[in-house]
Amino acid sequence: MLTESGTVAVKPADHKSRIRVVDLETGGNGPNEVCEIGWQDVVLGHDGAWKVDDERGSLLVNPGRAISPETMAIHHILDAEVATAPFWKEVASSVLRPEGGLLALAAHRAAFEQRYCTPRYTGGADWICTWKSALRLWPELPRFSNQMLRYLRMPEGLVHSIGLPAHRAMPDAYVTAHHLRDMLNETTSEQLIAWSREPGLLPRVPSGTERGKGWDRVDVETLRAFARDRDTDVRFSAETELRRRGNAVDVGVVEPEQGTLL
Template identity: 65%
Template sequence: MKPIPRVRVIDLETTGSSPPAHAVCEIGWQDVVLQEDGLWAIGGEGGSALVDPGRSIPPVTMAVHHIMDEDVKGAPFWQEIAPTILRPEGGALALAAHRASFEQRFCTPKLSGGAKWICTWKCALRLWPDSPGFSNQVLRYWRMPEGLDRSKGLPVHRAFPDAYVTAHHLRDQLNAAGLEQLLAWSNEPGLLPRVPYGPDRGAYWRKLSDETLRRFTSDRNEDVRFSARREIERRDGTSLPREDEPKQGELL
């Protein structure tokens, strides 16, 4: 069968955020397909499937997605259903998710066939830095993507509606920057356009003093460190050593 030039968007609803203590209780998907005219478009109907997490769903997560124990009774287990969705017939050029690091905790390379991943959150930081926020839903209402059916994108925090909304962001990102660029951005930390917390919250990096900026290079948050370092590089016209490389003069 001829490979299908598509990226499959994935969204998971789970019992919590930390496998193996937590597990998947629903998966949704929506394809974005490369057309003959060279543009990317929403492809097919997408879908969702309930998954038996093999444990009770805590009330705190029921309150988010409203999936209850009785809903998933008799559903397939994750190890059974995941490969059929993550590795579709005809293949996929990559998988994608908004804040893909979360989905990747559960969609392991063994289940996905070692698929490449696009993080639409990281790509949104690059392409739409002036957005007031970068959650799936803030981007939805700030951008108002063309062709997004409001009813199909509801309710939020369910696997298919969220995947459907993310797919519209991905379509526009692919048409703006291309597949390889999105993959490259997704393999780096998030390039935050503004300071996310603290006394300088909301300030663009370019507005900070050199002293303040350098303090952020030792922040606990990887995305903050990366973003501060990139602004320093822009100002200096040089590249700082990568965090996993020893600085000159340090003992190995």
């Protein structure tokens, strides 16, 4: 939250009992400089259960360049609103390294946030990717975007109005925090961090003639072809299934990665 002077005020906390969910909005031109950061904390209660805390907030950030119309159409942040805002390097650490420390940082598809929330600003904190974790914990779900998980799962205690508007940093972080809370109450933070260090384990084939099939229904030769895919998550998922069956994984030459949506 912000003080009257506009600085970030955060509550001290035991670093082992607090995880900060962050979400970024960017300008959409050139290197996509940050124009907003939002955060929402998840804390370990005295009863041993993880809870969504009252500590949340957002800051506008001057991206140092004009925001593209395509990006404004998503988050509706105007150039005039960020013209006098501080630059990323001036505010990042105050949000990413709060007083009292953190067990980890978290984000949905955290690889995007990690492009900007570098160790220079985070102090080398561990990360939890709630997208990768959702693939592991809830593989039966048909979609895994932040907002689809919101409405597929309807997390307990999520106040609808606080989670709006979508595609703004604090509301998105607030929604993600409810997914994270439920994940932490199903498994350990150590397990979530470990999963987040690996590529995404897709529950189903995302494209092609085998689209929608579980990997266990795909024949070995097709799995070997997927293990040479340009997408890291597809390769990893196919390789994992091959190893599960006791087959050697020989991927050969892999072309540069191309993203896959799920």
